[in-house]
Amino acid sequence: MNKVNFATVWLSGCSGCHMSFLDQDERLIDLAEKINLVYSPLMDVKDFPENVDVTIVEGAVGNEEQLHLLKTVREHTKILIAIGDCAVTGNVTALRNTLDNGSEEIIRRAYIELTDVNPLTPNDVPKLLKRACPLNEVVKVDYFIPGCPPSADLINYVLTEILAGRAPNMEGKAKYG
Amino acid sequence: MSGAGTVKLKINGVEVTAYEGETILEAAKRAGIRIPTLCYLDGLSNYGSCRLCIVEIKGSPKLFPSCTTPVSNGMEVITDSERLRKYRKMTVELLLSEKPHVCAVCVANGNCELQDLAKEFGVDHLRFDREWTRQKIDLTHDFLVIDNNRCILCTRCVRVCDEIEGVHVLDIKARGKDSQIIVDMDEDWGSSRSCTSCRKCARVCPVGAIYVRDKPISETKDKDIAQFIISRRRR
Ligand code: SF4
Ligand code: SF4
Ligand code: SF4
Ligand code: FES
Numbered sequence: 001m002n003k004v005n006f007a008t009v010w011l012s013g014c015s016g017c018h019m020s021f022l023d024q025d026e027r028l029i030d031l032a033e034k035i036n037l038v039y040s041p042l043m044d045v046k047d048f049p050e051n052v053d054v055t056i057v058e059g060a061v062g063n064e065e066q067l068h069l070l071k072t073v074r075e076h077t078k079i080l081i082a083i084g085d086c087a088v089t090g091n092v093t094a095l096r097n098t099l100d101n102g103s104e105e106i107i108r109r110a111y112i113e114l115t116d117v118n119p120l121t122p123n124d125v126p127k128l129l130k131r132a133c134p135l136n137e138v139v140k141v142d143y144f145i146p147g148c149p150p151s152a153d154l155i156n157y158v159l160t161e162i163l164a165g166r167a168p169n170m171e172g173k174a175k176y177g
Numbered sequence: 178m179s180g181a182g183t184v185k186l187k188i189n190g191v192e193v194t195a196y197e198g199e200t201i202l203e204a205a206k207r208a209g210i211r212i213p214t215l216c217y218l219d220g221l222s223n224y225g226s227c228r229l230c231i232v233e234i235k236g237s238p239k240l241f242p243s244c245t246t247p248v249s250n251g252m253e254v255i256t257d258s259e260r261l262r263k264y265r266k267m268t269v270e271l272l273l274s275e276k277p278h279v280c281a282v283c284v285a286n287g288n289c290e291l292q293d294l295a296k297e298f299g300v301d302h303l304r305f306d307r308e309w310t311r312q313k314i315d316l317t318h319d320f321l322v323i324d325n326n327r328c329i330l331c332t333r334c335v336r337v338c339d340e341i342e343g344v345h346v347l348d349i350k351a352r353g354k355d356s357q358i359i360v361d362m363d364e365d366w367g368s369s370r371s372c373t374s375c376r377k378c379a380r381v382c383p384v385g386a387i388y389v390r391d392k393p394i395s396e397t398k399d400k401d402i403a404q405f406i407i408s409r410r411r412r
Binding site (some may be wrong): 173 | 180278280295303306311
């Protein structure tokens with residue numbers, strides 16, 4: 001059987017969704033027989049490859065670099081899955097959207113107010129977007145796995161269905177938070 | 178049950194006898210048929226704001242809220258269909274999009290009727306762009322909090338305060354998406370002289386909008402409180 005090219009991407013999230021992915025435990029061995037991991041924060045690959053079959057994306061789109069990466073991911077991926085509430089709704093990452101100048105306020109809070117030494121606004125980190133947004137506000141998303149984080153069981157269910165060529169049925173399963 | 182003051186109708190093909198003037202929801206409940214609800218609460222007046230309880234009635238292209246539509250003789254009601262599920266799902270998505278619901282950091286996470294309905298209808302994402310509104314959070318009361326950012330305007334709190342506690346502290350101001358729950362004449366809860374601090378509003382709030390500070394939400398919610406008090410009064 002041909003293995004599918006599989007990627008995982010980490011945008012503005014806490015990595016909890018990747019942890020939950022790893023929580024599939026021994027089921028990862030079955031998964032490894034079906035997939036060929038081509039890009040992930042778990043491995044050392046710099047550029048997102050072409051011809052990826054399935055990509056799971058954790059985190060909201062928070063800055064310009066992530067926006068660029070997500071667009072590349074979409075162009076190079078057949079099936080794109082948003083994993084976790086941040087990718088699905090914006091969630092905690094997007095709480096700053098409720099502030100009038102959220103992107104500026106959190107930079108000031110993090111780099112000026114909460115620093116003990118050298119309070120300084122950085123100019124070499126990617127520029128924050130005015131609003132953090134869920135993936136589907138920027139690109140087409142094929143499947144969604146909500147949860148903060150989604151349970152390993154739910155991740156496993158969705159991936160198993162998709163790798164078997166079926167569409168997952170989320171009724172009674174998809175829980176936010 | 179039969180005779181004067183009763184009507185016969187069909188719900189999902191099953192013949193049901195109901196009292197005249199009763200709502201479709203009440204008749205269905207007695208017949209053991211569940212219709213999803215959100216603003217409805219047993220023991221309070223019916224308000225009809227959430228539209229989760231919609232049903233189809235044969236002969237009409239419209240959908241009807243079963244909690245405010247009275248039964249009539251010969252009526253044929255459908256409570257579950259692909260069309261109804263489609264609109265119920267969309268309604269939940271709209272409610273979630275309208276306010277910055279972030280379940281992961283909400284006091285009601287795991288004890289929220291809106292969250293439960295989202296799960297039931299398979300709401301796995303929101304098809305509508307979210308309104309990242311910011312509304313008033315009143316932290317002035319000794320132990321009660323209202324966070325309008327999570328309020329779905331079901332008015333359960335308004336009704337329980339008015340109809341069961343009998344003081345009508347709470348109400349709604351403004352219209353549309355600017356609507357908010359207010360205390361007295363839009364004053365701070367902490368300085369309210371009409372609130373008896375009975376906590377009934379926190380007990381019936383289906384989401385995390387009104388809650389008791391520093392108390393696990395599972396211990397402070399009680400959906401049966403209104404019906405319980407009414408039944409005691411009758412004895
Ligand atoms: S009120 Fe319910 S739906 Fe809204 S954030 Fe809280 S748990 Fe989620
Ligand atoms: S605590 Fe009781 S009296 Fe006060 S607002 Fe809530 S329901 Fe009304
Ligand atoms: S505060 Fe709670 S009970 Fe009151 S209207 Fe809002 S959601 Fe309903
Ligand atoms: S329960 Fe009937 S409209 Fe809300």
